[in-house]
Amino acid sequence: MKVDVCFSPALYPYYSENDNQKIVVVVDIFRATTTMCAALNNGARCIIPVASIEEAKEYKTKGYLVGAERNVKRCDFADFGNSPFDYTKEAVQGKDVVFTTTNGTQAIEKARNAEYLIIGAFSNISAIAEFCSSRQKDVIVLCAGWNNRFNIEDSLFGGALSALLAQKGYQTSFDATLVAMSMWAEAKVNVRDYINKTEHIKRLEANNLQDSVDYCLSENTINKVPVYDRETGKITIVS
């Protein structure tokens, strides 16, 4: 089996060959996929990812809980923004949550034909690795990036996951995979330090939203794998 890393949703067409027989791991460390994992871990029944603000608003008028963010800020009409700390047990347990963010939900849309489309974060990285290797399928890590630009934090997750999969016998010979793994080898001694230089940390700090950064970089606080079902359009935990 092989693991490939796609650095931007705009590159996905060049990485998606036979993706209907592969596992695609969508990742948006700051913060959409970290937040989806947290919400589901806190008992949300499902997440309904939608690409546009208009769709999210429509769900809101129907009575759904809605998380909505653009350019790191919570949208006015929404119940929650894009912080994992917004989605507490009290707020989400047993509820369906509609969710739209700048980059994360668009990435999901791109990969909807994957055999398995799953939601990765540092918080559930070992569970993701286990899910992949137990199914013996090729893996594509799809980095959400920032407005289709390369970003460090998602690529770094790609490297960290590739390193785990290498231990489970995966080939890691693609150029992007090699570079992502090099990034992880350099970063893992002090991930926060490595991440401090990134564009997105500056964006979060400028909006006073850096409170969840340490959480977003912590590994294995959650042992669950959110899976997208393209028939229903919902993300749920499948155990």
Next chain:
Amino acid sequence: MKVDVCFSPALYPYYSENDNQKIVVVVDIFRATTTMCAALNNGARCIIPVASIEEAKEYKTKGYLVGAERNVKRCDFADFGNSPFDYTKEAVQGKDVVFTTTNGTQAIEKARNAEYLIIGAFSNISAIAEFCSSRQKDVIVLCAGWNNRFNIEDSLFGGALSALLAQKGYQTSFDATLVAMSMWAEAKVNVRDYINKTEHIKRLEANNLQDSVDYCLSENTINKVPVYDRETGKITIVS
């Protein structure tokens, strides 16, 4: 001034803001831009880059010298392939050369609105850095990649050029630039060794085309900067 690194022609729309006021350095280390630099250094009057085989054939019937490559191999009808060693003084001096390759010439097409579109390689990297800093313009390194996928060798050049530009006062704070510079910091002690693991080396070796690899990785064998003129569609040395 800032230097940004765009890892694929497919990402260029997300890196090209205000590119009509910027310098775009197109790079395809293995081997299109290295070869163009070599041909011009050996006295070719100009290079006429064309995106399609059909255009190249048309020029051929008009009597032009034509270099044409697809998937590392020389096209049958062409005078030359994509090796810098094909374009000797004897063959090209004083001649116009039409040129089409799998990735390099397509990248040029993407960036044709740049204020300056120049052709970079390890062979002329210091001349490129000098060209950029003397004009005091923002720089975008446009990596040709492989069929729009990320590749190591072009990104590595992006890191090496960014390191030179940093010494000349350029900001290197974009995520892609930081990662490319990290790649270069790791690679520069033994570039050939670093490059040996890449996808493209395997592709060249499989076609017995690895003879020019050392040349393609050698710095500063040429002190000239090829510049694309979008009015004429020609690449020439402007000294």
